[in-house]
Amino acid sequence: xxxxxxxxxxxxxxxxxAMKHELLSSPYRVAILSIVKSLDEAKWSQIKKIIEEIYGxxxxxxxxFHIKKLINSGLLLRKGSMESPIYVVKSTSEIIKEIDEIxxxxxxxx
Numbered sequence: 001x002x003x004x005x006x007x008x009x010x011x012x013x014x015x016x017x018a019m020k021h022e023l024l025s026s027p028y029r030v031a032i033l034s035i036v037k038s039l040d041e042a043k044w045s046q047i048k049k050i051i052e053e054i055y056g057x058x059x060x061x062x063x064x065f066h067i068k069k070l071i072n073s074g075l076l077l078r079k080g081s082m083e084s085p086i087y088v089v090k091s092t093s094e095i096i097k098e099i100d101e102i103x104x105x106x107x108x109x110x
Contacts, residue, residue, distance in 0.1 A: 006109050010034075010102060011054055017098045023073050024095065028066045030102070031055070033075060037089045037096070038103035044085060050106070 014030040024030050028051065035050045036042045047067075051058050067087065070076035075095065080086040089096060 003109070006105065007054055010105050010109070013102045013105070014054075017095070017102070023069070023075070026066060028055070028058070028062065029070055030099065032063075032066055032070060032087075033089055033096070033099045034102035034106055036076065036087050037099050038106035041079075041086050041088045043087075047087065 011027070014027045014034060018024045018027045018030045024033075031051050031054060032047055035047050039046060044063075048058065048060070048063055051063070067076065067078075071078055075090055077088045077090040078085050079088060089099070
């Protein structure tokens with residue numbers, strides 16, 4: 001599978017999950033959870049880099065907004081220092097099972 005086809009598949013899956021779950025109504029939130037899950041834990045810069053590979057440039061304030069929503073919902077956990085936070089997927093709900101499918105494809109993309 002070519003890189004472009006994988007990117008399109010990942011994007012389509014993220015958008016499908018986002019449409020099914022109100023909290024994940026933004027594909028960015030699905031992307032954040034998928035990226036963090038695929039890496040087991042992720043730094044801000046890792047999340048931003050992969051989102052930009054899939055969707056193009058993202059405003060840092062937009063990324064911060066969506067990460068905060070996920071933390072407040074209990075799906076994402078922030079650990080580490082304020083200067084260098086590390087994010088971990090917290091929940092094992094049905095949503096996360098769907099995120100696991102996307103995370104698997106993200107792991108295989110290289």
